[in-house]
Amino acid sequence: MDINNKAVIFHSGKEEYAIPVGHVISIEKPENITPIPQLPGYVLGLTKVRGELVPVIDFTNILYGRSESAADGKLIVLxxxxxxxxxxxxxxxxxxxxxxxxxxxxGLIAYSRTKYFSGVINLENRLITMIDPDVLVESLEGIREIQDYMKDRQQEDKMETVQNPGK
Structure with a gap:
């Protein structure tokens, strides 16, 4: 089986979407998400996954402008x-x-709000929209600020580890 021909299928709203398996680190239960003020509305906060600090975004908010409860869903780490x-x-x-x-x-790839849709998986009884995670991240408003914030947090974590090695 070729990893390039596999995708993780997920639901957001009532639709099915896919992300190439090669971009997926893990699928988790969304827990311990720390809200961070002043970030865009689609950012739920930060969480640690396998020791790494990652921003958490609400995919339904990006697609539809409304949120679903994180507690009832899954966290796909990309x-x-x-x-x-x-x-x-x-x-x-x-x-x-x-x-x-x-x-x-x-044909909708040219539409600026859906440029991260890379194609459609056309199966006999379902259509699944494929997402390109690289284009998705690049298209998010405020992503540079989030990157800067993540770098600052990682630096702070490193400094704290150096100052308090026993923690």
Whole structure:
């Protein structure tokens, strides 16, 4: 099985979306998300996953401008070229091997609000929108500020570890 032909399928709102398996670090229960004031509305806060501090975003908020309860969903931890982040989704339920020829390009990619949609997986009884995590992260308003904040937090954590090595 080729990892390039696999995707994690998840729900947000009533739709199905996919992210290539190669970008997925883990799927977690969203816990201990610390809200951070002054960040964009789609940012739920920060959490630690496997010792790494990651920003957590509400994917439903990005798509539909409304939020779903993080407690009821799943946290998909992604790596992108820019940073690792967690996206809260309604449900992450399967890893799909994408059949040859099932992934097609969509004409809506040119639309500025959906440029992170890289294609549609066209199956017999379902359509699943494929997401490019690199383009998604780059398209988020305020991402530079979030990156700067993450760098500052990582520096603070390093300094605290040096000053308090027993913690």
């Amino acid at each position: 790596k992108s070229e820019v940073l690792s982040l967690g996206i809260v989704v309604h449900e992450a339920r399967e890893i799909l091997e994408i059949p040859q020829g099932a992934l097609t390009q969509v």
